[in-house]
Amino acid sequence: MLTLTRDDVRLGCRAADWRGALDQAAAALVEAGRVSAEYREGLLAREAQSSTYLGHGIAIPHGTPESRRYVRSTGVRVLQFPEGVPWHDGSRVNLLVTIAAQSDEHLDILRQLTHVLRRDGVTETLARATTADQVIAVLSREPVSARLDAGTLCLGVPVRDHLELALAAAARLRHAGCVDAGFVAAIAGQTPLPLGQGLWLVYSSSGVKTPALALATPTQRFRVDVGEVSGVFCLAAQGDTHRALLVRLDELLARGDGAGLAELPAEQLLARLSGESAQAQTARVRLLNAHGLHARPAKELVLVARAQTAQVRVRLLEGSGEAVSAASLTSVLSLGARRGQTLVFSAEGEGAAAAVVALADAVRGGLGEPVTPLQETREEGAARTAQAPRAAPVEPVVPPGADEPLTAVPAAPGLAIAPAYVLRLPDFSYPEQAEDSTHERGRLERALDGARQQLETLVKRTVGGEVAQILSIHAEMLGDPDLRDAAFESIGGGASAEAGWWRAIDIAARVQEALADRLLAERAADLRDVGRRVLGLLCGVEMPMPPEQPYILVADDVGPSDVARLDTAKVRGLVTARGGATSHSAILARALGIAAVVGAGERVLALATGVELIVDGEGGRVVAAPTPERRQRTERRIEEQEVLRRAAHARRHEEARTRDGHRVEIAANLGNTAHAADAVERGAEGIGLLRTEFVFMEHSEAPDLATQIAEYGEAFDALAGRPLVARTLDVGGDKPLSYWPMPHEENPFLGVRGIRLTLMRPEVLETQLRALLMAAGRRPVRIMFPMIKDIEEFRAGKAIFDRVQAEVKAADVQLGVMIEVPSCALLAPTLAKEADFFSIGTNDLTQYTLAIDRGHPQLSAQSDAMHPAVLRLIQLTVEAAHAEGRWVGVCGELGSDPQAIPVLVGLGVDELSVSSRRVPLVKAAVRELTLPRARELAGLALRQPTAAAVREALEAV
Template sequence: MLTLTRDDVRLGCRAADWKAALAQAAEALVEAGRVSPEYGEGLLAREAQSSTYLGNGIAIPHGTPESRRYVRSTGVRVLQFPEGVAWHDGSRVSLLVTIAAQSDEHLDILRQLTHVLDREGVARTLASAKNPDDVIATLSRVPEKARLDAETLCLGLPLRDRLELALAAAARLRHIGCVEASFVAAIAGQQPVPLGQGLWLVFAASGVNSPALALATPERRLRDGAGDVAGVFCLAAHGDAHRALLERLDGLLARGDGERLIELSAEQVLSRLSGESAGAETARVRLLNAHGLHARPARELVQVARAQSVAVRVRLLEGHGEAVSATSLTQVLSLGARRGQTLVFSAEGEGASQAVSALVEVVRGGLGEPVTPLTETREESVPRVTAKEPVVAPVADEPLTAVPAAPGLAIAPAYVLRLPEFRYAERADDPARERERLDRALVGARQQLEALVQRTVGGEVSQILSIHAEMLSDPALRDASLEAMGEGASAEASWWRAIDTAARAQESLADRLLAERAADLRDVGRRVLGLLCGVEMPTPPEHPYILVADDVGPSDVARLETAKVRGLVTARGGATSHSAILARALGIAAVVGAGERVLALSSGVELIVDGENGRVVASPSPARRERTERRMVEQESLQRAAHGRRHEEARTQDGHRVEVAANLGNTAHAADAVERGAEGIGLLRTEFVFMAHPQAPDLATQIAEYSEAFDALKGRPLVARTLDVGGDKPLAYWPMPHEENPFLGLRGIRLTLTRPEVLETQLRALLTAAGSRPVRIMFPMVKDIDEFRAGKAIFDRVQAEVKATDVQLGVMIEVPSCALLAPSLAKEADFFSIGTNDLTQYTLAIDRGHPQLSAQSDALHPGVLRLIRFTVEAAHAEGRWVGVCGELGSDPQAIPVLVGLGVDELSVSSRRVPLVKARIRELTLSRARELAELALKQPTAAAVREALEAA
């Protein structure tokens, strides 16, 4: 999406001709400091090459590669010409989106504009807009896409009537996140509506997250009192976005293709629903262009399509399945095809074969751009283990140092999670035998999964395994495998090729949910591959154990019975890695970044995990085991005592008070935080409100959400972080241009200041919901005083109208420059809250998810501690308070240091509140200051931890 501000838009422009319009556009870029005057010649030169008119009254002038030397900084200026300008290609232009780009950023901007090109009435809306906000809103609003793809199909189900099929289709939509349980309940109360040709329809609009159409078909055609049943469509209706799905369904029935739908594979079903008839000539081709199907290659494709004797349609195999006219530039651009994705051309009638062949050839040729072949890496994607130098396992009773991740002690046998090695021949001589082998493996895998589903019934693990079982029933995977076998591939090679292709197609869509489904596909693939190769897949033991792995994520742990996991040890990861955060949420002892030696341990060997001091010991001696057991008993006693005093204040033994609050990602959990002893909410991640809705939540919605937290707090303070999205965590309805390094890009306060109306609405909602109750609002990712002042200006304007009575406005200290400029910020901000996760990342220049370096991303690094001390001193000098809301606040080793540095508040996960309070009560302020000084003198984070442990 274009990130535009009001200053980027000029309304009411007039020009005698297109050259005069370009001159105004160049002047606007010069005035903005984006380009030097010579750039105007580049705009003219670009039009001489080909028109930059896109459609719907929009042109996007930009310079040639040679004119990039005149660009000072990448930027955009939008000029509105209400009366229109006659463009040199005969078009009528009412809006110029003029681009100054130092490289190929204009291609990203172009991709963001394609969604408005086919929208009815857009040209009129843009030409008549009376204020810049209307133009920005029109260009920025991405239409909702309705979903119909292989994931929404459930084919060949062993079901016996229409109602079962309807529920199966609804359940599939719920599995993939399109609908909630209330949608399934609404479908359960319906009688399917006959469409004819043996097809039926159920639909609902309640509980819909995103519009979609699912299809469930039985193994064989059914018949009941109401008629034939060949399949049931389930429609999740939402606004107007689902209408295109109904039109495609209507086209299918009009062609009479519904009769044979039950006989078709998933790929053929999608082909018919895309508008391709059984008699159509089709052809596929991979797109090789580096920047995908942007304007220039799309124009080449359209010109070739227009030269054919028959109409040609094109769809994106990895997309939502709708075929569009290959002669429409706007529709071709709307596909959003990227390098490596597959275009499917179709045509009917005399000359159809030649037409689709011509388009395939022009795509292979690069569409007027130099292209390079895709590197085939199938061999690398096969799940095999690369030979390495042998790693020596720890010897008995040898303490290994790791990064403390989640406090606690655990003693249990190790379960070392390793992916097996698969060895198989790539080729086979007997396709019929290979088909039999694959079918036996599919049956065996399904039986395994069904047994596991029964054993884990009712939980999240059961749901995931049920999805895996459904994937095994996908005929498209089997059909793709059979096709490869027909070409001489072995069952193993054919199956893995089908799995890998399907997984890559989903990963290429850049959707989080689909990426998780790709991981599920590979898990299913390995299960079948294990049966084909005679290799057993790893199965967690029935008894309690300590999980040892290279690294784990939420989806990995979801596959485990977490009640049996006593502790976690990973070879990689840092204190703020996802595995560490997950372990803290589960309340299990964990250490991360222990190194590869732990992967050489044998499953079953006894382990001690010390999540507080960062130690793991294999085969402990009797004496060490006895000492650890005594400590575990003591810790259990301490936890009970901490829980009993959870509602008391946290004061050191010499009376120094430190507030302990809770970090929340959902207002519904505020009551639980209070029950666990939280003295307030120290960090409310307000982005959850935005992520929970398919469109930006309005004022009333936000007020209702925030009020729930204020009500639960009963007068305790709430610290809310304003919307922190962008870069690495975009919103579906506020997508961002691709950034090479999103952590250093447009996110946090930088992003919301580009959409001040969004920030203003959120501030108004927070202040209104607070009323007379204490609210503390802070801006994320602030780098200096200018950004704070820009946000504060909006805050002051809203507060003057709302007049909330107990308000403070603060800054999150996450960027080193912000910490170093704390003295100037403290003169104007009411408080600071230090986000140690990001502050550590930016200070150490280590991504916490980096596979090799994340173990070194430790917030107890002396460089980070010095920034914290500097921040506290600057704040206290101006009478301001300082909190810590990062993961460091719940680290038992770090708590004395933070108290000693003068931090006034610690905000931690709700589960940790009682223990953090108990840790503070063990201290004296003088001792905490001694430990802080000791930590500041150390050269590394490891040295800090060693010194604190020895002190």
């Protein structure tokens, strides 16, 4: 961002011509110590090359690369000429932003100024400014534009209600960090407005951090009483920054392009919303200019655009920006296009095809500058070799035996039985060099045609749906002229067709990945998929094809684009050798409703395609070639789960009591107070864990007392007298706060986090405790400290609590401890004498007990809270608490594990706090027990040597 001070601005300057203005600008830079006197000649030389006039009365004089040796430090001087100065290109300049740049910093200043130029009345404002602050306010204001990209799209939501689609879109904006809970609440109370063509709109300006537009579409369009629904837009409005988005949406509807919008893949959908019509002729070209699309090449591009008979628009493929006029210099500059990014030209009507080709050719020609193709460095070449799809020799891996359970990481709930389809990438063997480049070019052309025919056949076989859309994108990628040109260039240099093609694919994919955009990262995976398809034809190797009948996909790992391509009508489950519960594949599998386990280990890759598999997405297990008895048990479980789910939902508001009357309280874990009402509706008897860090993570600075009271009060209001257990701020480790910088730690999970961190900032802890107590008033609140290791830390926190409570005097309050550290569980007898309750965080307790990071890609499958060592710590905690008349809850994921519920009840746990959607099922599981039987199962679990043995023993009874 352009940073100016009052000393940088000179008002009321006068000059007879542009040379006199430049003399004053150079003198100002010399006076400031930014340059030596010789820099003036550099300013004049730069104007001789091309005018630095931008438009709207602003010019940005700067030196040539040769004159950089006269720059002492980078800086800016702004000179105002209220009466204007005639410039050498016929323009009139009211403001000089004169730059002394030691490298290419002027390009960033230029990009910011192009946004300034697009504001109405900027020329008059700058010419009439009477103070430096007025000029600074205009030039330094950071441009704000409404967000619309892959991160704000929510496509294929399995709902049949436009109100649910509206909430899904609002939730997507919150997940993207654009809005807060207040926005979602405002949307929840709205009825969508009809836009026509099956599209609807909800909007609010409450709780907006960044203006944005989200779109949620259903898996299939449907009708409601008020009309057809194919998608719901959700607008986060802020001032007039969203106006351009609404104008483009209105233009899209006026063209009639709204009717089929929801069926488009994300990339095409964003193109339509950028202003590019379905009838437009388009051309894509990668920008190769060293400094991107700065003033000189931009001006050349504009001249080419103005020479066309059709009006051409241009946008960046990488991002969600509006398609702007290619004939407007300020609009083109506002794109801020950098080397390696892709420009998309579009035009309609007579001469459109020729126009977009002309502009694409101009960009390939360098726009008046010498350009070089994207080259590999030596390190990149090594990375390409490592990433090329060649099978590395590995030691033989023994597949799991018949009916042998393998432990994995639970990723997406559900049970599935189906034959395995093991996805193995083939071994591509080919020579790197070839002598006949003409022959190699022909081979590649034929392979590209063959791959396109394959994809077109697949699209016809999968009419409609997301799979067909993604395959269509792959077909489009085959026609990318940049890929072909890059491959042909390598072939012309002596590479074989295979080597030239893969080099072009891999470089293009890594350029996409380097842009740090989620949509582009997924497109990079698609590029490699396309590349392998063509490589298979060149090498005579058939690419693996999934079976027509239902199957369970087994793979080393899968990325977002792989999961998105899964046909949920055929895929019953997903098993990966690598990955953790927070990987993209796990998250997307949960969203698609596919039973999934990850991190199952390399042995699953040795399975034969067609062998029958059982996947338990809740228990985290895979069983190959199950016995008839195990298969029958699993089938019964699948049937029973559906019956149980319906029955549990019907009784969700009843208490959870065992058949012999033992009461277990079932509460909900929440990461946001806005979800408290939903938890109550699902039958939660309170909140067993409120992760209060969400309040801190949603603000750019520490939230004040009033903000926290309002947030916590929302949950208390929804609970209507039910108890709320709040964990004090738990950040550090894997959850840093941007405004609370911390020194680097070699192992942050064993460093300053939880209570250790807040005791270092007692004013933060005191404010939070005060807010919780004041928000509670006469309603029940239970507060607990995280990451306590012994009585000393608890007493330190309790001293602050006692001081606040003496002032606030909340009516119904308890102070407890989270049992997450083994030392805390072992010292529970001493803690129970002073703490009012314990809540066991089994996720961290397991991690610290077993010394396994639960997100570790290789070891996470072994991080099972059913390990007997963890169960013994839970037993010690419960016994110590009950000896002092204290209660114990479990708030980790173990509390909703069907196998663990009877064990936890048998160990004497008083409360289970689980995700809201699991509350009815956990209640139902408790109702099936008797206390003596639960104690028997707990004893059985404690006698086992490993977590796998615990689960096997419990399954056998």
